[in-house]
Amino acid sequence: MSLEDELYEQRVGRIAEIEALGFSAYGQRFDFTHTIPQVLTEYGDKSAEQLGPRVGVRVAGRIATIRRMGKAGFAHLLQNGERLQVYVRKDAVGEKDFALYEGLDIGDIVGVEGYLFRTRTGELSVHVEHLYFLAKTLLSMPEKWHGLEDIETRYRQRYLDLIANPEVRRVFLTRAKIVASLRRQLEARGFLEVETPMLQPIYGGAAARPFVTHHNTLDIDLYLRIAPELYLKRLVVGGLERVYEINRNFRNEGISTQHNPEFTMLEFYQAYTDYHGLMDLSEELLRQTALDATGSEVVEYQGEKIDFGKIRRVSMREAVGNPSLKGHNLVEVFERQVESTLIQPTMVYDYPVEVSPLSKNKPEEPEFVERFEIYVAGMEIGNAFTELNDPREQRRRFEMQLALREKGDQEAHQMDEDYVRALSYGMPPTGGEGIGIDRLTMILTNSRSIRDVILFPLLRPVDHE
């Protein structure tokens, strides 16, 4: 028998022992008086005297460490990323509870009832009077000192990663704060949150290859959306003048430290503004989000201080430093030579029309459009433009894209007749923007890989024969 099986059988055997003592191996509801973080916040700085006469608590958590010393012992309970020590002695808990304590494994989930005290070395602890068994672990936990380090296991078994590595938990708490901050700011400005189709008969709103799926009853192929853009603008036509969506996009392309096949975008549209208005708004949104998520406008990313307090604005032609370049050549040089050097938050504006099929032309320079992208730490995190609202020009742009598709460009835009029809009813002048939530989270959590900010990144599945 392998060690793994041996450990498993050992613990299955322990279920019988737990039940023989009158406990359930998979216990009942446990009403606690405090979470462990609450105990630490409330009593963490109280002296032994201040804990008298008696502070009674009921707390629950997962056993993180055990130190047994004959007829007494200690354990640390882990809950919500924080640890509280408990002290169990035979003469305080009685025969039965002490027998239960003696058979505990690291990873078991228990509840304790008792009172707070300070140990000789000063650690705030619970002097246990009753022990409750809540859930049995059958598998052994990662090592207490190094935690779980194997990157593949961390992604495949994120639950273990979350138990063993407190900083992982923090990343995802920060991610939630980022999303909450953006929602709060958009709500405050009168934006309405909406949901638009993930399953789309025509995919659009970006240049990318899609995932294809099939609906059986309708017997049609559908695409997982690559962007919600065209639907959101239909809503602007419909009079929802400020809308946003925070949701997943799917792109059937490469995987890297900056790309996951499904990723989360914020897209928002505001009628009666343009890309200059969006630059002002973006600056404020990013500054406030950094502040809400990290407590500071200046964050450290991979050794660089990134300042969201003021965002530089530069035209693409200035950034490239060659005013004669245009079209695809300009973008190519920009991406090859400039993009990775944009460490501080930077808005790069005025894109060639060729790469921007949905953006409005600059009136005085129609070969350029009113578009900008936001770069931070060498990564594109946002893309925004004054929306093209002339249906006849939009049709010409789609036709340009179809011509590219004919030449083999698999990422060229499809024709969307209903979108052109929607524009034909009249869309107000509108600014629209997308912000990549995953990449923004990378920067605000100092994460090197997009997989570190996505709970379950896509990995090739392993065969279980």
Add this chain to the structure above:
RNA sequence: GGGCCGGUAGCUCAGGUGGUAGAGCAUUUGCCUUUUAAGCAAAGGGUCGCGGGUUCGAGUCCCGCCCGGCUCACCA
């Protein structure tokens, strides 16, 4: 897809030039009523990612494959 790196006990890792696989944590047993990487004593635990090959002999050398990481290309 290309290049580089990695996969050894449940976890974290050692294993120059080939010679029957080690440590710490975890586990088991004993002792221990304020410990905290508790301690002391003892024990068990491995298809060395998978498959071929070279060799008397492969964790180690060669070939192929699988999985992962980084990076380049592509993309957001």
